[in-house]
Amino acid sequence: MEKVCVLGAGSTKYGKLEDSITDITIQASVGAIESAGIESKEIQAGYISNVFGIADKQVHLGPVIMSNLGISERPSLSIESACGSGSVSFREAFANVAAGFYDAVLVAGVEKVTHTGTEWTTTYFSYCSDFFYEGGAGASFPGLFASMARAYLTEFKATEEDLALVAVKNHQNGFLNPKAHLRKKITVDDVMKSAVVASPLKLYDCCPFSDGASAVILCSEKFAKAHSKNYIEVIGSGRGGSPATLQGRDQMTTIPSTKIAAEAAYKMAGVTPKDIDFAEVHDCFTIAEIVDTEDLGFYAKGHGVEAVREGRTALNGEISINPSGGLKAKGHPIGATGVGQVVEVFEQLTGKAGERTVRDARIGLTHNFGATGASCAVHIFKSV
């Protein structure tokens, strides 16, 4: 298996964007190509992730993007795995470069939905659940994670204020990120007083609906060395699945696919959770970040909440969780998020993260899932 590296990264701002789904994907892709210092002709394949292209009248994005980059003859794969699309796409690109099929590929993710409004997004996002049992019975995505939160609060005696602390931390980090969707500091009181969306989750417990695109250039080590000194290595890649419904799970306070994907990624990388300096985790809702940090092995089950309470997951704490601001504050353009996490790791490990830099970081982890964790991918990266 070839060693695989990230050679360049680009991203649009996340938020409410005016440009089309195609335009923002190209902007992020060109950013990644320029960051890598390569010509577009050197890209041998494209992996383009997106969920609701239909909202901006463009599906089958792969060849559209490749054509706009002057490489229409190169193969592309258009990928959908709900909110995990970006990392699932990244994994497919990784596997193909690792197998030696390609020397350099583009991985780009995008979402453009804010123009559709809250009811459209709430409704269409609910199609990512097992619709017969969940979306079709009135469960929104906030509702599904709220059900996990209700179980967690009951089982572990955590409080709604504890959940709010996750939002406060991630807004603090997002405030330092020029590309974040929500760049304002908030307090626990702000979260507690925000409107209830799905009890016990309130508006500020939820990530925003965002537009945005992110892209990276993934390549063999040989290709990377020939082009730049500013690259990072992918040392672990893992994937896993969970029952598609919450009812299919024995426990509501854990996401099985995270554990499966993390175990595989740690094993490939030859590291343990203690070796991770920072992690970009899937905090679509505040409860998710707490569950993630437990399932990823940073904290024992039921203890993730203490870590947040004691500030151990804050920027430059014991382990910096979501230095970018996470989905919560950086934003969650669902098809782009998994790729955007890799952009953050690239920036952190190549000295480009500015005020939100995790000091002395050498190993970073990304964790991204689709729906309530029905599909999941974990990747581990090392500076060179």
Add this chain to the structure above:
Amino acid sequence: MKQEFIDTIKSGKILVKKCTKCESLHLATVYFCQKCGNKGFENKILEGTGTVATYTIITVSPAGFEQYTPYAWVVMKIDGYDLRISGFLGGISSPAQLPIGSKVKIVGYDDRGIILEKQ
């Protein structure tokens, strides 16, 4: 198979598949046994009663549910079995009305999916 499942739900009961090899139970919409991989099942009808395993009260709803808002979406543990089923439970506006462990039952199926009520 889904229609047979829905018809059973309408009568307040749950059609499950019992694996002929390992005897584990699955909701009727499963085609291979998750536990042992076997394809052989026999039908079994369970009473549609149980307790709330977890739930939420939805105040920002997907399209089609506006007139019912607020309402609960519930994961119910089926009485006597290590098996859960979820559905819509109307008329709930406060967590105090539906603590975890509350007794609930299946009463029907319509355009709101599987319908539950408090017992």
